[in-house]
Amino acid sequence: MWSILQKDLRLELRTKEALSGLxxxxxxxxxxxxFALDPEGATAAGPAVLWVTLxxxxxxxxxxxxxxxxxxxxxxxxxxxxxxxGAIFIAKMVGNIIVLAxxxxxxxxxxxxxxxxxxxxxxxAFLLANALGLIGFSALATLFAAISVRLRARxxxxxxxxxxxLVPVIICAVEASRILLTGGSATSAGVWxxxxxxxxxxxxxxxxxxxxxxxxx
Amino acid sequence: MPIHSRIAALADRVLPPATVLAMLAxxxxxxxYAPNERMxxxxxxxxxxxxxxxxxxxxxxxxxxxxxxxxxxxxxxxxDRLAQAAVEVGMLFCxxxxxxxxxxxxxxxxxxxxxxxxxxxxxxxxxxxxxxxVLRSMGRDDPQIARYAAVLAVVGLLDVPLIMVSVRLxxxxxxxxxxxxxxxxxxxPRMVMALLVAFLTFDLLFLWLLRLRYEGLRLRDELxxxxxLSAERSGSAAGASGLSEAxxxxxxxxxx
Numbered sequence: 001m002w003s004i005l006q007k008d009l010r011l012e013l014r015t016k017e018a019l020s021g022l023x024x025x026x027x028x029x030x031x032x033x034x035f036a037l038d039p040e041g042a043t044a045a046g047p048a049v050l051w052v053t054l055x056x057x058x059x060x061x062x063x064x065x066x067x068x069x070x071x072x073x074x075x076x077x078x079x080x081x082x083x084x085x086g087a088i089f090i091a092k093m094v095g096n097i098i099v100l101a102x103x104x105x106x107x108x109x110x111x112x113x114x115x116x117x118x119x120x121x122x123x124x125a126f127l128l129a130n131a132l133g134l135i136g137f138s139a140l141a142t143l144f145a146a147i148s149v150r151l152r153a154r155x156x157x158x159x160x161x162x163x164x165x166l167v168p169v170i171i172c173a174v175e176a177s178r179i180l181l182t183g184g185s186a187t188s189a190g191v192w193x194x195x196x197x198x199x200x201x202x203x204x205x206x207x208x209x210x211x212x213x214x215x216x217x
Numbered sequence: 218m219p220i221h222s223r224i225a226a227l228a229d230r231v232l233p234p235a236t237v238l239a240m241l242a243x244x245x246x247x248x249x250y251a252p253n254e255r256m257x258x259x260x261x262x263x264x265x266x267x268x269x270x271x272x273x274x275x276x277x278x279x280x281x282x283x284x285x286x287x288x289x290x291x292x293x294x295x296x297d298r299l300a301q302a303a304v305e306v307g308m309l310f311c312x313x314x315x316x317x318x319x320x321x322x323x324x325x326x327x328x329x330x331x332x333x334x335x336x337x338x339x340x341x342x343x344x345x346x347x348x349x350x351v352l353r354s355m356g357r358d359d360p361q362i363a364r365y366a367a368v369l370a371v372v373g374l375l376d377v378p379l380i381m382v383s384v385r386l387x388x389x390x391x392x393x394x395x396x397x398x399x400x401x402x403x404x405x406p407r408m409v410m411a412l413l414v415a416f417l418t419f420d421l422l423f424l425w426l427l428r429l430r431y432e433g434l435r436l437r438d439e440l441x442x443x444x445x446l447s448a449e450r451s452g453s454a455a456g457a458s459g460l461s462e463a464x465x466x467x468x469x470x471x472x473x
Binding site for chain 2: 143163164171198199
C-alpha cells in the first residue's frame with residue numbers, strides 16, 4: 001500500500017497536474033459563489049460554500065487516481081501485484097485525501113478572507129470536522145470512481161453515484177462547521193462529529209472489503 | 218420439474234387473477250366501506266394507497282439490497298435479476314408515494330412539501346435507486362455492470378441508517394413547520410379493515426410485477442446468450458440471430 005501511495009504522490013509532485021488544476025478550480029468556484037451571493041448574507045453561507053466547493057471540485061479530481069493508471073496502461077500491472085486489492089483502494093483513497101487536503105487548506109483560508117469569517121475559537125475541533133468530512137468524501141468518491149472510470153459518461157456518472165450517498169457528510173460537515181465558525185464549542189458540535197466519524201469508518205471499511213468486487217475481470 | 222419452477226408456474230397462474238380480485242375488493246373497501254375521517258374528510262382515503270405503496274417500496278428496496286449482497290457473495294445471475302427487478306418495482310411504488318404524499322399534504326398541511334425527516338428520507342431513497350437504474354442503463358454493454366450495481370445497492374444499504382440519523386438530527390435543529398405528524402386516524406375498525414385489504418392488494422401487485430420483471434430480465438439474458446452462441450457458430454449464425462431478431466421484433470417487450 002505504501003509503495004502505491006508513494007508512487008502516486010511522487011508522480012503528483014513531479015507533474016503537479018492534479019493539484020494546480022484543483023487549486024485554481026477551488027478559487028474559481030469560490031469566486032463564483034462570491035459574485036452569486038448577496039454580500040450581506042455571505043458570511044452565514046460560509047460553511048455551505050466551503051463544503052459545496054470542496055465536493056464539486058473533489059468530484060472532478062478523484063477519478064484521476066484511476067485514470068492515470070488506465071492511460072498509462074499500468075492498471076493490470078497494479079492488479080497483478082501480490083497485494084490485497086483492498087490495499088489499492090486505501091492507497092488511492094489516501095492519495096486523494098492528501099491532494100484534496102491541500103486544496104481544502106487554500107479554500108478555508110480564502111473563505112475566511114473573502115467572507116470575513118474570524119478563525120474559530122475551537123480550532124482543533126474545526127480542523128477535525130474538516131478532516132472527517134474530507135475522509136468521508138474521499139472514501140465514498142474513490143470507491144465509486146473505480147466504477148465510473150470504466151463506463152462511458154464517467155464525468156456524469158460519478159456525481160450521480162456519490163451525491164445521494166454523501167448526504168450524511170454534507171449535513172454533518174456543514175452543521176459542524178457552522179457551529180464551530182460561529183464560535184460554538186467543540187462539545188456543541190460533538191454529535192455531528194460522531195456521526196461523521198461513524199460514516200468514515202463504515203464507508204472506509206466497506207470500500208476496503210468490497211473493492212475486490214469492482215476490479216475483477 | 219424442479220420445485221422453484223413449479224412455484225413460479227403456480228405464481229403465474231394465481232397472481233394475476235388474485236391481484237385483480239384484491240384490487241376490486243380494495244377499491245370497494247377504501248371508497249365505499251370505510252367511513253370518512255372526521256377531521257380530514259375524504260382526502261384521508263389517499264392514505265390507504267400512500268402507506269401501502271410506501272410499504273411495497275421499502276420491501277422492494279430491502280429485497281434488492283439482500284439479493285445484491287447474495288449476488289456479490291455467490292455470483293449467481295438469478296440474484297442479480299431479482300435485485301434489478303426489485304429496484305424497478307420498488308421505484309414504481311416509491312414514485313407513487315412521492316406523488317400521493319403531496320396531494321394529501323396540500324389540503325391538510327397547507328403545503329406540498331416539507332423537509333420532515335420521513336419525507337426527506339423517502340426522497341433520498343428515491344434518488345439512490347434512480348441512480349441505480351441510470352447506472353444499469355449506462356453500463357448496459359459492460360459485462361461487469363451487475364457487480365457495480367450490486368456494490369451500489371450494498372453500500373446504499375449500509376448508508377441508509379447514517380442518512381436516517383443525520384436527517385433526523387438536521388430537522389431537529391431547525392424549526393419544523395409541523396409540530397407532529399399523525400398517521401391516519403384509524404379510529405374506526407372499518408378503516409383498519411380497508412387498510413388491511415389495501416395492504417394485501419399492494420403486496421399481491423408487488424409480487425406480480427416483480428415476477429413479470431424477473432421473467433422479462435431472464436428472457437433478455439437468455440436471448441443474449443443465444444445471440445452469443447449463434448455468433449460463435451458462424452456457419453449457422455444467420456439463422457439463429459435471425460430468430461432472436463424476430464423474437465425481439467415480435468413485441469416480447471423483454472428488451473427494455
